Structures are given as C-alpha cells and as structure tokens.
Amino acid sequence: xxxxxxxxxxxxxxxxxxxxxxxxxxxxxxxxxxxxxxxxxxxxxxxxxxxxxxxxxxxxxxxxxxxxxxxxxxxxxxxxxxx
Amino acid sequence: xxxxxxxxxxxxxxxxxxxxxxxxxxxxxxxxxxxxxxxxxxxxxxxxxxxxxxxxxxxxxxxxxxxxxxxxxxxxxxxxxxxxxxxxxxxxxxxxxxxxxxxxxxxxxxxxxxxxxxxxxxxxxxxxxxxxxxxxxxxxxxxxxxxxxxxxxxxxxx
Numbered sequence: 297x298x299x300x301x302x303x304x305x306x307x308x309x310x311x312x313x314x315x316x317x318x319x320x321x322x323x324x325x326x327x328x329x330x331x332x333x334x335x336x337x338x339x340x341x342x343x344x345x346x347x348x349x350x351x352x353x354x355x356x357x358x359x360x361x362x363x364x365x366x367x368x369x370x371x372x373x374x375x376x377x378x379x
Numbered sequence: 380x381x382x383x384x385x386x387x388x389x390x391x392x393x394x395x396x397x398x399x400x401x402x403x404x405x406x407x408x409x410x411x412x413x414x415x416x417x418x419x420x421x422x423x424x425x426x427x428x429x430x431x432x433x434x435x436x437x438x439x440x441x442x443x444x445x446x447x448x449x450x451x452x453x454x455x456x457x458x459x460x461x462x463x464x465x466x467x468x469x470x471x472x473x474x475x476x477x478x479x480x481x482x483x484x485x486x487x488x489x490x491x492x493x494x495x496x497x498x499x500x501x502x503x504x505x506x507x508x509x510x511x512x513x514x515x516x517x518x519x520x521x522x523x524x525x526x527x528x529x530x531x532x533x534x535x536x537x
Contacts, residue, residue: 303435303507304518352505355440371437371505375521378434378465378506379413379477379497 297366299332301342302373305349308342317366325351326360328370348374381461382445384436386468389478398460398482405459409489410480411497417472418510427512434467434476437505441465448499452481455495456488463496465506495532502529 300313322331329349333340343349351358352371364370381398383389391412399405418429449461460482470476479500481492508519 300437302437302505303509352437352440355437355443357503371440373437373505374507374518376502376505377508377519377521378436378504379501379525 297364298369299328300369300371300373302371304374305342305372309338318364323363324360325353325358325362325364325370328364329360329372332372343372350375381463382442382449383464384438384441384445385464385466388466388475389464391475391478394462394464394478395480398462398480402459402482404484405482406484407486407489408460408480408482409486409493410478411493412475413477413497415470415472415474415476427514429472429510429512431469431471431511433469433509433511435507435509436465436467440505444504445500448496448503451499452492452496456481456483456492458483458488458492461492461496463500465500465504467506498525498528498532501525 297316297318298313299316301309301311306312318328318331322328329343329346333343346360350373351360353362353364354369395408395410399408415432416429418427445463445465449463452458452461458481462478462480464478466476479493479496481489481496483489483492502525509516510519
C-alpha cells in the first residue's frame with residue numbers, strides 16, 4: 297500500500313510517500329490512520345487532529361470508514377487551499 | 380475537456396479567444412483570474428506581508444478532481460466551452476494563479492457556472508498554499524467561508 301502525504305502533513309511526518317504493509321486488522325482508512333499514529337512521534341503529532349486530515353483512496357475523497365486494501369494509493373492531507 | 384495544471388504562466392486573452400474560436404453559437408464568456416496577493420492590507424494571518432507563495436498539489440488527483448468539477452458544471456448549465464488552468468510552484472505577488480472560464484449562449488449560465496467552478500475548486504481541488512513572510516513560511520489555513528460558498532451550490536442545484 298502506497299501512502300502519500302501533502303503540505304504540512306508531509307512536512308511534519310518528514311516524507312512525501314512511503315510503501316507500508318499494515319497488519320491484518322487494518323481494514324479502513326480510520327484504522328490505517330490509527331495504525332500510522334503508532335509509527336512514531338512525528339506521525340502521532342501530524343495525525344493527532346483528524347478533523348484536519350482529509351483522505352483520498354486511489355485519488356477520490358473518502359471518509360474514515362472506507363475500506364483499504366493492498367495496492368491502494370492512500371493520500372493524507374490538510375484541507376485544500378487552492379484557487 | 381479543458382483542464383491544465385502547469386507551472387508556466389498563461390495568456391488570458393489568448394486562452395479566452397481559443398475557447399470561443401469557431402463556435403458562433405457562443406454569446407458570451409465569463410472568466411475569473413485569481414492572483415497572488417501580498418496581504419499588505421493587513422488581512423493576512425498575523426498581518427505579515429507575503430513576499431512569495433508556493434503551491435503544492437497532488438498530481439493525478441488534481442486533474443481528476445478538476446475534470447469532475449468541469450463535468451458537474453456542464454451537467455448543470457448549457458455550456459459551449461469550459462477552461463480551467465491552475466498553476467503550481469513558486470509565485471510572486473501579482474502573479475496569476477488560476478483561470479476559470481465558461482462560454483455559453485447566454486450570460487446567466489456563463490456567470491453562474493464560472494462562480495460555481497471557483498467555489499468548488501477552492502474546496503475540492505488538492506492544492507495547498509505556503510506563504511513566505513518576514514516571520515517565516517506558513518501554510519495557508521482553509522477558510523470556513525470557502526466551505527460555505529461551495530455548500531450553497533448544493534442548495535441551488537437546478
């Protein structure tokens with residue numbers, strides 16, 4: 297599973313993308329964030345406030361109950377500020 | 380389908396001319412050009428002036444979301460042409476960031492669709508702005524009023 301981070305989430309976590317293999321219990325985007333938070337203090341800090349973490353799976357916006365599977369591209373980013 | 384995400388500047392006049400060329404059924408074009416502001420009027424966070432701005436985006440998803448927004452506009456209004464150009468990278472105050480343009484037989488559809496494109500783009504297209512100020516770099520925070528501006532189109536959907 298490929299995870300992408302953008303904007304201040306990328307800066308706080310310290311990487312733009314990584315390949316991860318979450319344990320079997322990680323079935324949804326919400327589970328994935330909970331698991332990522334255990335990977336270190338940078339992750340815990342960046343993902344502490346879920347209200348400002350938007351999630352896309354395979355480039356579509358999804359909620360925290362969306363299923364995730366090996367091979368998915370999952371992106372985590374703050375609310376967008378373009379235009 | 381006319382969606383472009385690019386680092387380079389664009390020529391507004393040339394783009395609008397190309398949008399309508401060869402289609403005499405078009406009665407008008409409404410366009411919006413977004414620019415980098417220096418925030419010198421004191422409305423920036425902390426009142427610091429902005430010397431530059433860097434726009435980050437999510438290649439692939441950006442184009443996908445902009446195409447979806449264009450498709451939604453075409454489903455709601457009778458449009459003969461739609462163009463969205465959004466820049467990324469480092470920009471200076473006064474630089475163009477975005478062009479949204481809609482061509483239609485009549486002005487109401489063109490104006491409304493153009494406003495809709497910008498409101499939806501602001502809340503759905505995966506871009507993030509980081510400003511350079513005398514106090515350092517800061518990420519621009521999303522605005523509540525942008526969410527409200529996008530929300531109203533759900534209520535006004537014909």
